[in-house]
Amino acid sequence: MLEIDGVSKRFGSTVALDGMSLTVRPGELYGFVGANGAGKTTTMRIALGVLAADAGEVRLDGRPLDAASRRRIGYMPEERGLYPRMAVGTQLRYLAELRGRSAADARAAADRWTERLGIADRRGDEVQRLSLGNQQRVQLAAALVADPDVLVLDEPFSGLDPLAVDVMSEVLRERRDAGAPVVFSSHQLELVERLCDRVGIVRAGRAVAEGTVEELRDASAPELLVVAPHAPPGWADALPGVAGTRAAHEGTVVTLADPSDATLTAVLDAARRTGPVLEFRRLRPPLAEIYRDTVASTGTPAPPEAPGAAA
């Protein structure tokens, strides 16, 4: 289990992290989402020891991380940390050996992962000669080559073609199924919704919501779609238990302040009084909508990034 507990970090006058906390459990695929500058990369760098926290703690299996336990984490940095002029195979073997694997093990792992990720025919090529998407596959291989117990990946899906997205998704699921905690950041919320067991939403350096997509959905204001073609504008605005309405999906979306049976009945009765009701159902907002609502309801917009804040 990987725990980020109350971690804070400033860069000069910029508060990058302000008490960030999240937990990634064994055998869990965790999606880390938030606006540009919300603090995802900083959190991951601190977890990996690339940066030091000002306050708070990162624990692996209940113990504060140290140099030895950090070696159990496979990391894919956002800035991608490969040597551009080193051949793919040589580089992967080197990284595995650096993490304590024997030369034979390192070679076997480099061969296995390049095969698995569809870049076996590029083993002899310098990394800089590969397309960006293929460099990303090498970067994933680099995170996996020493057989880590935990995976921390910063935007692993950005810029990948659909087939590469499938390969990446499959590999992350396999690691999850093998019992590893796997956390990745992404702005591709459909993908996060499809792939992740739990999601953490961050805003301005702190986690503002965490749970399965279903839990996050339950925590947001429930909405009904009512399609009643003869209903006049504002027909549901004043009903008891209704927080607001808007026109959408060729009908009316009714946001409920109180999702009780009494409210549902009142809304349905009011709709039926206007004429035929073609549709009446609970809406299941996608993660993108839940994300927007969560971020909007957790404070004023984040201040713009301080230009040139000192590191």
Ligand SMILES: Nc1ncnc2c1ncn2[C@@H]1O[C@H](COP(=O)(O)OP(=O)(O)OP(=O)(O)O)[C@@H](O)[C@H]1O
């Ligand atoms: N080395 C640094 N020096 C100064 N400020 C920094 C540094 N690294 C990050 N920051 C600031 O910390 C804040 C958090 O940045 P971070 O990169 O963690 O966000 P992010 O959520 O990963 O964003 P993105 O989605 O754009 O990758 C931002 O305001 C950023 O400008």
